Amino acid sequence: xxxxxxxxxxxxxxxxxxxxxxxxxxxxxxxxxxxxxxxxxxxxxxxxxxxxxxxxxxxxxxxxxxxxxxxxxxxxxxxxxxxxxxxxxxxxxxxxxxxxxxxxxxxxxxxxxxxxxxxxxxxxxxxxxxxxxxxxxxxxxxxxxxxxxxxxxxxxxxxxxxxxxxxxxxxxxxxxxxxxxxxxxxxxxxxxxxxxxxxxxxxxxxxxxxxxxxxxxxxxxxxxxxxxxxxxxxxxxxxxxxxxxxxxxxxxxxxxxxxxxxxxxxxxxxxxxxxxxxxxxxxxxxxxxxxxxxxxxxxxxxxxxxxxxxxxxxxxxxxxxxxxxxxxx
Amino acid sequence: xxxxxxxxxxxxxxxxxxxxxxxxxxxxxxxxxxxxxxxxxxxxxxxxxxxxxxxxxxxxxxxxxxxxxxxxxxxxxxxxxxxxxxxxxxxxxxxxxxxxxxxxxxxxxxxxxxxxxxxxxxxxxxxxxxxxxxxxxxxxxxxxxxxxxxxxxxxxxxxxxxxxxxxxxxxxxxxxxxxxxxxxxxxxxxxxxxxxxxxxxxxxxxxx
Numbered sequence: 432x433x434x435x436x437x438x439x440x441x442x443x444x445x446x447x448x449x450x451x452x453x454x455x456x457x458x459x460x461x462x463x464x465x466x467x468x469x470x471x472x473x474x475x476x477x478x479x480x481x482x483x484x485x486x487x488x489x490x491x492x493x494x495x496x497x498x499x500x501x502x503x504x505x506x507x508x509x510x511x512x513x514x515x516x517x518x519x520x521x522x523x524x525x526x527x528x529x530x531x532x533x534x535x536x537x538x539x540x541x542x543x544x545x546x547x548x549x550x551x552x553x554x555x556x557x558x559x560x561x562x563x564x565x566x567x568x569x570x571x572x573x574x575x576x577x578x579x580x581x582x583x584x585x586x587x588x589x590x591x592x593x594x595x596x597x598x599x600x601x602x603x604x605x606x607x608x609x610x611x612x613x614x615x616x617x618x619x620x621x622x623x624x625x626x627x628x629x630x631x632x633x634x635x636x637x638x639x640x641x642x643x644x645x646x647x648x649x650x651x652x653x654x655x656x657x658x659x660x661x662x663x664x665x666x667x668x669x670x671x672x673x674x675x676x677x678x679x680x681x682x683x684x685x686x687x688x689x690x691x692x693x694x695x696x697x698x699x700x701x702x703x704x705x706x707x708x709x710x711x712x713x714x715x716x717x718x719x720x721x722x723x724x725x726x727x728x729x730x731x732x733x734x735x736x737x738x739x740x741x742x743x744x745x746x747x748x749x750x751x752x753x754x755x756x757x758x759x760x
Numbered sequence: 761x762x763x764x765x766x767x768x769x770x771x772x773x774x775x776x777x778x779x780x781x782x783x784x785x786x787x788x789x790x791x792x793x794x795x796x797x798x799x800x801x802x803x804x805x806x807x808x809x810x811x812x813x814x815x816x817x818x819x820x821x822x823x824x825x826x827x828x829x830x831x832x833x834x835x836x837x838x839x840x841x842x843x844x845x846x847x848x849x850x851x852x853x854x855x856x857x858x859x860x861x862x863x864x865x866x867x868x869x870x871x872x873x874x875x876x877x878x879x880x881x882x883x884x885x886x887x888x889x890x891x892x893x894x895x896x897x898x899x900x901x902x903x904x905x906x907x908x909x910x911x912x913x914x915x916x917x918x919x920x921x922x923x924x925x926x927x928x929x930x931x932x933x934x935x936x937x938x939x940x941x942x943x944x945x946x947x948x949x950x951x952x953x954x955x956x957x958x959x960x961x962x963x964x965x966x967x968x
Binding site: 460461463464465466467468469470471472473475476478479517518521522526530532533583585630631701720721722724725727729730732733734 | 766767768769771772773775776777779780783794795796798799804807808811812856857858859864867868872873874925926928929930
C-alpha cells in the first residue's frame with residue numbers, strides 16, 4: 432500500500448474552475464475595496480486638513496531670560512491654572528504668518544527679532560530710535576500672569592514677562608497734545624510671508640487712548656514663561672492689554688507714536704462693524720456673528736462665562752464711565 | 761457578481777468616508793486634536809459634510825460630461841455620508857461646544873445668521889436622508905422624488921454661505937467650494953436647457 436503512488440485527489444476535492452475564478456474575483460475585489468477605501472480616506476483627510484498639534488520640533492527653544500525676575504505674586508496676577516507653554520506657543524493668531532492657528536509656530540522662524548529697532552515718535556519731548564535690547568535694559572522685568580481673551584471666544588492664562596508701557600511713556604515724556612498711542616508691527620514680506628497677500632492692510636496697527644496706555648495693567652512684553660518671546664508670540668516686543676480682546680495685543684512692534692487723533696487700527700479698517708477701537712472684553716456686546724457671553728479656556732472642556740473687562744473691571748472700568756460701551760465696542 | 765459590476769465600490773466609500781469621523785472620535789478624547797479640540801472637530805466635520813455633499817452633487821454632472829455610469833451608483837452613499845457629517849457637526853456644536861445650553865442654542869439659531877443658514881442646510885438634508893431608499897423613490901414616484909432631492913443644491917449653497925460667514929478673514933477656501941457648486945449647477949442647468957430645446961425642436965418638427 433505504501434509504495435503505491437499517491438492517488439489523485441478525488442474529483443470532489445479539486446477546486447471547480449468556477450470557484451477558482453470566483454476566488455480570484457474575490458481577491459481582486461478585496462484589493463479594489465481596500466485601495467478605494469484608503470484613497471477616499473486619504474482624500475478626505477487632506478481636504479479636512481485639521482489643526483493637529485505641531486510636532487515638538489516646531490516649538491522653538493526660546494532662550495531663558497537672563498535678567499532676574501521678581502517672582503512674588505503681584506496685585507494683578509491671577510492664580511488660575513496657567514495654559515501650558517506648548518499651547519501658548521502653538522495656538523496663535525498672527526496672520527503675518529498664516530491663518531491657521533498652528534501656522535505661526537511652524538512658519539515664524541523667518542522672523543529675525545534681533546537686532547531690532549523701535550522708533551518712538553510723535554507727540555513726545557524725547558523722540559528716539561532705540562534697539563530693543565537697550566530699551567528693555569531700562570526697566571526691570573516683571574512677571575504678570577494675565578488672562579487673555581480672544582475675540583474668537585477662547586482664552587488662556589499666560590505668565591508674561593515685561594514692563595509697564597507707562598514706564599516707557601514717562602521716559603519719552605508725552606507732550607500736552609498727546610491723547611493716543613499708535614503701535615505698528617514690522618512690515619517686511621521677507622520676514623513675514625503672510626504680508627504678501629493683501630488680506631489685511633499691512634502693516635498691522637493698533638492703538639490705545641493715553642489713559643489706557645498709562646494704566647498699570649498695560650504691559651509691553653518681551654517674554655513668557657520666563658523665556659524670551661517666541662517669534663510666533665510677537666518677538667521681540669509686543670503689547671498686552673488684558674482687559675481687551677487679544678487682537679489689541681499688537682506683536683513685533685517697530686514703532687510707537689503718540690498722537691492727538693484716534694489712530695486707525697487694522698481690524699477696524701478691515702471690518703468696522705465687527706471690530707471697534709476699544710475692543711474691551713464685554714460679554715453683553717456680541718460680535719455680529721457670534722456671542723461673546725462665554726468662552727472656552729484652552730484645555731477646558733466646558734465653556735465659562737466671560738467677565739466684563741475680562742475680570743479686570745476693578746482696575747479699568749473707571750476709564751469708561753459715562754461711555755456707551757455698545758457704541759464704543 | 762454580474763448583477764453589480766463594482767461590488768466593492770460602495771462598501772469602500774463607506775469605510776473610507778467614515779474613517780475621518782472615527783479618527784476624530786479616537787483622537788479627540790486622547791488630546792490629539794490640538795489645543796482646541798472641539799473647534800478642530802467642529803471645523804473638520806463641517807468641512808467634510810460640505811465636501812461629501814458636493815461630491816454627491818458631482819455624480820450626475822460627471823455622467824453628463826464624462827459619460828461614466830459608476831458615479832450614479834455612489835450618489836446615495838455620498839449623500840448619506842454628507843448627512844452623517846452634518847449631523848455630527850451639529851452634535852459637536854450643540855453637545856460638546858455649547859453643552860446643550862438650550863437658551864444659547866436657540867439664540868444662536870435665531871439671531872446669528874451664519875448659524876441660521878447652517879442649521880437650515882442640515883434641516884433640508886433630513887427629508888433627503890429619510891427618502892434616500894428605493895422604497896421612497898417608488899412611493900413618491902420618480903419625478904416628485906427628483907424634485908424633492910434638488911433641495912440638496914439649496915443645502916449645499918447654504919453650507920457654502922455658512923462657511924463664508926464663519927471665516928474671520930480669508931474666504932478663499934469657502935469660495936473655492938462655492939465655485940465648485942456653481943460649476944456643478946451650471947452643468948445641470950445647461951443640460952436642462954439643452955433637453956428643453958431638443959423637446960421644443962422635436963415638437964416643432966412633428967406638430968401634433
